Amino acid sequence: MESGFLLASPQLRDPNFQRTVVLLVQHDAKGALGLVVNRESTVRLGDVVEALDALAPIRANQALLWGGPVERNVGFVIFRGVSPEGWQVGEIGISASSTRLAELATGSQPFHLCLGYAGWGPGQLDREVEDGSWVSVDSGADLLFDVPVRDRYDLAMARNGLNADLLWMHPVHE
Numbered sequence: 001m002e003s004g005f006l007l008a009s010p011q012l013r014d015p016n017f018q019r020t021v022v023l024l025v026q027h028d029a030k031g032a033l034g035l036v037v038n039r040e041s042t043v044r045l046g047d048v049v050e051a052l053d054a055l056a057p058i059r060a061n062q063a064l065l066w067g068g069p070v071e072r073n074v075g076f077v078i079f080r081g082v083s084p085e086g087w088q089v090g091e092i093g094i095s096a097s098s099t100r101l102a103e104l105a106t107g108s109q110p111f112h113l114c115l116g117y118a119g120w121g122p123g124q125l126d127r128e129v130e131d132g133s134w135v136s137v138d139s140g141a142d143l144l145f146d147v148p149v150r151d152r153y154d155l156a157m158a159r160n161g162l163n164a165d166l167l168w169m170h171p172v173h174e
Contacts, residue, residue, distance in 0.1 A: 004089060005143070006034065006134045007156055016069045021152045022118055022134075023078065023144070025087045025094050032120040035076055035094070037144055038152040039066040041115055048075070048113070049105050059105060065149070067114030077101050079111040080141050091141045110145045135160075 006022040022034040046060030067076060076086075077100050083093030085100065095101075104111040120128070128134055137160040147155055 005137050005139045005156060006129075007137055007153065007160075009133050009135065012133050017118070019153050021143070021156050022068075023089060023092070023094070024136075025076075025089060025117075027125060029122060031122050032125040034118040034120075035065070035067040035078065035114045036118060037065060037067075037078070037112065037114070038149050040064070040149050041066045043115060045105065045113060048115075049101070062113075063149075065112050065114040067116040068118035070117050070119045072116035074116065075101065076114045076117065077104060077111055078114060078144060079104055079109060080145060081109075092144065112144065 004024055006024050008017045008020045008022075010019070012018055017036070019038075020036045021038040023037050024032065024034045026033045040063040043064045044060065045062040045064060048064070049060075064075075065078075066072075075096065077093075077095045077097070079093050079095075079100075080091055081093045082088065083095045083100070085097050086093060086095035088094070101113065125134070129136065137156055139156050139159060143152055143156060143159075
């Protein structure tokens with residue numbers, strides 16, 4: 001499985017991942033790393049960026065994304081463009097660099113800051129996909145930057161010819 005998007009099976013009841021869209025950033029023999037991109041955090045950008053005077057008021061109030069249950073104090077910036085210091089998923093750049101965050105926070109380009117991430121050990125994600133907990137789907141950067149957070153799951157399902165009310169998968173036992 002390559003990097004891209006994962007959708008949680010409609011039957012997956014784990015509260016961390018129920019009805020989530022995950023941007024799969026890295027997946028190899030050592031494990032996998034992904035970012036939940038359809039759950040907002042109660043934390044605002046202005047709460048974590050120190051140079052508040054450089055932030056436009058609308059940026060300071062921007063909600064962060066809850067990236068996952070692992071290391072919730074670690075941030076990842078998601079943006080359109082190339083990330084030479086991080087990861088690349090199609091036209092989406094992902095970076096853990098505070099310099100990249102400062103650059104984006106003071107500019108006009110849309111971006112998301114995720115706190116935390118989802119992680120899987122070696123072979124774990126492959127087993128969960130085989131067992132029906134996740135489905136790999138195609139989507140582009142517009143899902144992240146042009147679609148409201150609350151609509152991403154259903155839209156990603158629909159774009160791939162799926163309907164959460166009709167899709168039945170057998171997820172991993174929780």
